[in-house]
Amino acid sequence: MLRTIAVNTWVWTSPLTDASLEPLARKAAALGYTALELPLENPDDWDPARARDVLDGLGLGAVVIGAMGPGRSLVSRAGDVAATQDYLSACVRAAAVLGAPVLAGPFYAPTGVTWRMDGAERARVVAELRENLAPLADAAAASGKTLAIEPLNRYETSILNTVEQALDVLGPLLGEGVGLALDTYHLNIEEKKPADAIRSAGSAIAHVQVCGSDRGAVGDDHTDWPGILRALDDADYEGVLGLESFTGENATIAVAASVWRPLAPSQDALAERSIQALRELGAA
Numbered sequence: 001m002l003r004t005i006a007v008n009t010w011v012w013t014s015p016l017t018d019a020s021l022e023p024l025a026r027k028a029a030a031l032g033y034t035a036l037e038l039p040l041e042n043p044d045d046w047d048p049a050r051a052r053d054v055l056d057g058l059g060l061g062a063v064v065i066g067a068m069g070p071g072r073s074l075v076s077r078a079g080d081v082a083a084t085q086d087y088l089s090a091c092v093r094a095a096a097v098l099g100a101p102v103l104a105g106p107f108y109a110p111t112g113v114t115w116r117m118d119g120a121e122r123a124r125v126v127a128e129l130r131e132n133l134a135p136l137a138d139a140a141a142a143s144g145k146t147l148a149i150e151p152l153n154r155y156e157t158s159i160l161n162t163v164e165q166a167l168d169v170l171g172p173l174l175g176e177g178v179g180l181a182l183d184t185y186h187l188n189i190e191e192k193k194p195a196d197a198i199r200s201a202g203s204a205i206a207h208v209q210v211c212g213s214d215r216g217a218v219g220d221d222h223t224d225w226p227g228i229l230r231a232l233d234d235a236d237y238e239g240v241l242g243l244e245s246f247t248g249e250n251a252t253i254a255v256a257a258s259v260w261r262p263l264a265p266s267q268d269a270l271a272e273r274s275i276q277a278l279r280e281l282g283a284a
Contacts, residue, residue: 001233004061005275005284006035006242008209012267014246014253015041022054027268032275032284035061037209037242038098041069043090048097055098063207063240064095066105069256074132075125075159078109081132088136088147096143102239103140104148104181104207106157107133111256114158125159126169133173141177148181148206153189161190163197167204179206183244184223188213195224195231205237209244210274216245216263217270219277229283241283243274 007028009016016024016039028036036055040046055062072087073079088107095103108129117125133147140147149170151160160166166180174180180201187194198205210228212221219225247267248259264270278284 001229001238001283003238003283004035004240005033005278006037006061006063006240007031007033007271007274008037008039008065008242008244010039010244010246010253011271012247014250015039015045018046018050021046021051025054025058025060028271029058029060031268031272032279033060033271035063035240035242037063037065037104037244038100039065039067040091040094041067043087043094048094052098061240062098062100063242064091064098064100064103066091066103066107068106068109068111070110073109073113074107074129075109076128077115077125078113085132085136089139092136092140092143092145092147095145101144102146102148102207104150104209104242106150106152106160107136107147108149108159109157111152111156114155117158129159129169130172133178137173137177139177145177146179146206147177148179150181150183150209151186151190153186161186163187163191163201167201174204180204181207181209183209183211184228185209185211185213185215185244188223195227198228198231199234202235205232205235205239207239207242208232208237209242210278211243211245212263214263215257215259217273217277218243219273219280225277225281229281241278243271245270
């Protein structure tokens with residue numbers, strides 16, 4: 001199946017700003033990408049209306065990516081819930097102005113914050129997460145947007161690591177306004193059989209991110225890419241595939257994503273190799 005292929009601007013920079021958005025959008029279009037993943041690390045980093053004009057002019061689609069930095073959490077133990085709800089509401093509004101149908105990210109706790117939970121505490125965390133996510137889900141649905149919530153690997157969160165956990169925790173909210181964002185990097189770490197996990201997510205999948213198993217280029221790794229793409233077909237997923245990798249040149253993002261060495265000869269080469277591999281696989 002031919003798909004819309006996006007690239008995340010974190011491949012090149014952080015934070016995304018009005019000044020960097022247009023040149024990166026032009027670079028992505030020249031490489032053959034048909035959409036852009038736009039991280040909104042803070043609500044004023046870039047102007048959604050201006051971004052929409054830039055992307056429309058280049059014929060690019062958009063996905064908004066939320067950043068769960070320190071203190072951002074829908075669980076009170078890990079951060080400021082009210083401030084996080086305000087931030088995510090701003091992200092939903094930005095997606096509405098931009099015309100992006102999906103807002104994706106690990107919208108439950110700060111990336112990198114983990115702790116042990118017994119069954120009773122986990123039940124409390126799940127109940128609180130559902131309660132605090134519900135109004136955001138309603139707001140997203142009312143504006144025709146979907147919050148695509150991403151399970152992360154065990155080193156980045158202790159709340160949602162697997163598709164099975166995500167379906168269980170988010171089950172009452174899945175539908176209009178809430179879906180799953182699946183990332184092949186995390187699937188490779190946490191799922192016994194990533195393709196089976198994708199099939200089990202089925203219609204709940206709202207966004208998919210891809211990269212090599214080492215966070216580098218698609219196609220230069222051990223991932224069973226034909227199997228992944230078949231599983232997405234079996235799940236009837238027709239949405240975007242977004243390349244998500246990170247530059248090590250920004251200290252904050254390098255530490256957050258544990259990028260301690262170059263993942264490709266250059267960031268341009270990483271993006272170019274990935275779109276080439278996806279074309280060879282028949283996905284683009």
